[in-house]
Amino acid sequence: MLEYASWGIFVLSFLLSYSLLTRVFLSREERDLMSSIFGSSQKDINVSKKNRSNSLNKKKSSKKSKNKKRKIDNDSVIVPSSDNFDEELSEDIELNQEDDPEGDDKEATLALMNFLQNSLQHLVSKNINISSSDRFGTNLYLAGACEVVREDSSLNYDQFIKLLERVLSLIGNKVSAAKKLADNYDEYLLEPQYISIFQAGTDALKDYLKGDMTAASKIENAINEWRNPKKDSSTTDGPIAVLFTDIVGSTKLTQELGDEGAQKVLRVHNAIVRLALRNFSGKEVKHTGDGIMARFSKSHQAVESALIMIKGLKAHNSENKELSLHMRIGINAGEPIVEENDLFGSTVQMAARICDAAETDKILVSNIVRELSQGKPIVFDEAGKYGMKGIDGPVILYEPSRK
Numbered sequence: 001m002l003e004y005a006s007w008g009i010f011v012l013s014f015l016l017s018y019s020l021l022t023r024v025f026l027s028r029e030e031r032d033l034m035s036s037i038f039g040s041s042q043k044d045i046n047v048s049k050k051n052r053s054n055s056l057n058k059k060k061s062s063k064k065s066k067n068k069k070r071k072i073d074n075d076s077v078i079v080p081s082s083d084n085f086d087e088e089l090s091e092d093i094e095l096n097q098e099d100d101p102e103g104d105d106k107e108a109t110l111a112l113m114n115f116l117q118n119s120l121q122h123l124v125s126k127n128i129n130i131s132s133s134d135r136f137g138t139n140l141y142l143a144g145a146c147e148v149v150r151e152d153s154s155l156n157y158d159q160f161i162k163l164l165e166r167v168l169s170l171i172g173n174k175v176s177a178a179k180k181l182a183d184n185y186d187e188y189l190l191e192p193q194y195i196s197i198f199q200a201g202t203d204a205l206k207d208y209l210k211g212d213m214t215a216a217s218k219i220e221n222a223i224n225e226w227r228n229p230k231k232d233s234s235t236t237d238g239p240i241a242v243l244f245t246d247i248v249g250s251t252k253l254t255q256e257l258g259d260e261g262a263q264k265v266l267r268v269h270n271a272i273v274r275l276a277l278r279n280f281s282g283k284e285v286k287h288t289g290d291g292i293m294a295r296f297s298k299s300h301q302a303v304e305s306a307l308i309m310i311k312g313l314k315a316h317n318s319e320n321k322e323l324s325l326h327m328r329i330g331i332n333a334g335e336p337i338v339e340e341n342d343l344f345g346s347t348v349q350m351a352a353r354i355c356d357a358a359e360t361d362k363i364l365v366s367n368i369v370r371e372l373s374q375g376k377p378i379v380f381d382e383a384g385k386y387g388m389k390g391i392d393g394p395v396i397l398y399e400p401s402r403k
Helices: 002-025 028-045 049-057 085-093 104-125 132-153 157-170 175-188 192-209 215-227 250-279 299-319 346-357 367-372
Strands: 240-247 283-287 292-296 327-334 337-339 342-344 363-365 378-386 395-402
Touching (some): 104 132, 104 192, 132 157, 132 175, 132 215, 157 175, 157 250, 192 215, 192 250, 240 299, 240 346, 250 292, 283 342, 292 299, 299 327, 299 363, 299 367, 299 395, 327 367
Parallel strands (some): 327 363
Antiparallel strands (some): 240 292, 240 327, 283 292, 337 342, 363 395, 378 395
16 A cells, blocks of 8 residues: 555656646747647546556557657657557556665655656746756756665666666656666766766755755756856865776776676766765866776865775675676875866876776775875775886885774
């Protein structure tokens, strides 16, 4: 009974969200078209459980006709035809058994849907229309919110992608467009503007889950900042920490798993690293192909971020032995040369070499990082003396761990 009640809430949230998105994302003419479609099929939405089951039993025989949809001349909105709307709605709600969220996963998903509903409701109340150029930012905002569900519910990568596809489809994106963003959103986060609105969505849902009644309204400010991005005000005055990650055995991964499997492992690496960066105020500088280069204004944040990366890596490997990920991390601190959003100089070179020196699934840091992290709940054990190219004499490196 509780399960049916939960899905009842999900259905109501879906319908209200769909109604709200037509007012936010569509023009008046498009809304009139959608209203006529909903008007002709709304009475059929409240079908009995028996009729819904009969409809679902016909899915296989009508699979080809299901794909015929009436399209609005809009780059990412698709409206289902009245002939098959009931069946498509049922298919969205009656998830496949393997995709059906359970326990905490279901609660987190329902919370996300309520957050989505309230956010759209706020946009409607403020008469804020989302243009086609705003839609991508809105998608990233919701992707950030989905990241919270992923973290809280310990979703694996495939489960997260399915959740993201579902949410993006519910707000009017074509399934193909939703899948494209879901598969590649981590690459979009290379842009500071994209990271900003993604983080705004993450922060807003976290506040919402804590009971902040104003959290849903934060989408308005996020959209305004998306429309008018602030210039990067970060500075390199004083020492900053430079962190490198490197996927161990990337060439071997391609040989063993093929291009598609190796790409999945790379995406897992990107997701783990970028989540840790966001949680500790790190800024991604660039993707190196087999890893990521990042910067931190405080050395201890770089170390804590690295520890979370290794923790996330181990959690992933325990559940995904067929797609296991291994990496090494190196951190150095100093005052590198900044040019066109990239970092150069001896500080960066040393960080890269420290990363190369680290063993599989280990972190190594320089002495200056250790000194700048004093007073924090981190222990630094001497890992040994290492020869570094361009450096006279051996260099002592340290392996961090939590107290």
